[in-house]
Amino acid sequence: MRKIILILALIYGFTSLVSAQKLDVKIINRENNAQSYQYATFFSNTAAGATFQVSGATLTLQLPDGRVTVVNCSSKFAEHFAGPIGNRRSCHVPLVDDIRAEFHGDSAKLIWVVSLDGKKTQEETYKILAVMNSSK
Numbered sequence: 001m002r003k004i005i006l007i008l009a010l011i012y013g014f015t016s017l018v019s020a021q022k023l024d025v026k027i028i029n030r031e032n033n034a035q036s037y038q039y040a041t042f043f044s045n046t047a048a049g050a051t052f053q054v055s056g057a058t059l060t061l062q063l064p065d066g067r068v069t070v071v072n073c074s075s076k077f078a079e080h081f082a083g084p085i086g087n088r089r090s091c092h093v094p095l096v097d098d099i100r101a102e103f104h105g106d107s108a109k110l111i112w113v114v115s116l117d118g119k120k121t122q123e124e125t126y127k128i129l130a131v132m133n134s135s136k
Contacts, residue, residue: 020104027097028068029060034075034090041070041132052129057093059126061101061108067133069101071108071126092124103128 031039039058040051052058056074063069073091099112111123 020102020109022100022102023064025061025063025069025099025101027059027094027099028062030058030093032057032091032093039070039072041068041130050130050132054129057091057126058129059093059110067131069103069108069131070129071110072129073124073126091126092122094122 029041031037034055036053036055038051039054041060052070054072056072058070058072061069061071075090094110094112096112099110102109102111106128107125108128109123109125111121114120114122
């Protein structure tokens with residue numbers, strides 16, 4: 001009986017580590033550029049003092065608890081059988097501010113609605129650069 005309880009506890013612990021934390025977030029700042037650039041974080045029109053050297057799409061997400069997360073997505077390799085070596089595609093960037101984020105480890109899968117009926121969504125995985133407390 002103890003072995004069964006131990007096995008169940010290990011399974012529960014493992015599944016809780018593997019599952020992603022899903023939150024409704026708001027994009028409060030964004031920038032998208034194929035070239036390398038400096039990205040500065042802002043809260044309520046005040047600089048947070050954190051800057052990042054990035055390329056691609058960078059977003060600042062407001063979490064429900066008041067913290068903010070800076071995420072970045074660089075271009076991704078896109079396999080084309082007949083195309084030249086080094087095929088890349090730009091990251092998908094939400095055009096809306098209110099999105100869903102699934103946080104897992106150092107990545108965040110962003111999901112947003114792209115249809116009038118709300119049934120079709122688009123998603124992209126971003127790398128988490130920082131999680132900071134709000135300056136409020």
